[in-house]
Amino acid sequence: MTQADVAEMTDYTARVRRNGYLLTEQDAEQWSSGVLRALGLHLPRGTRKDLAQALPEELATPLKRKFWLLHFRDKNKTAQAFLKEIGLMSGNTDAAFARYPTTAVFHEVKAMAGPDLSDEIAAALAPEISALWQAA
Helix, strand or coil: CCHHHHHHHHHHHHHHHHHCCCCCHHHHHHHHHHHHHHHHHCCCHHHHHHHHHHCCHHHHHHHHHCCCCCCCCCCCCCHHHHHHHHHHHCCCCCHHHHHHHHHHHHHHHHHHHCHHHHHHHHHHCCHHHHHHHHHC
16 A cells, blocks of 8 residues: 555545544544445445445445345335444444434545446435435
């Protein structure tokens, strides 16, 4: 990992910590990992692969990490259920608080992905989750 990559990840983590109302950089890394693992479960394989290629390796790994032998995406999943899932993956059970770090991570990932891939991701997600993605 080059010095520029380290600086980019440090900046990313600091922005997620600040915008997600998190106390430490470690909290930001944990929430980021949880959000990306949950997002990976709700994206089709091709979109997930495209997003992983657009992200640095440290962020692509949790996105690709979750694997289910038989997993069917819930195209009607509510935002509340999605946030609760993220909270559980991040070591927290408060779905109301999960909205802040989720929005912070979504905002940073959207900036890295670019507008075309961002639109593809929004189209692939359930309507309420897509609204969270687009609002970030």
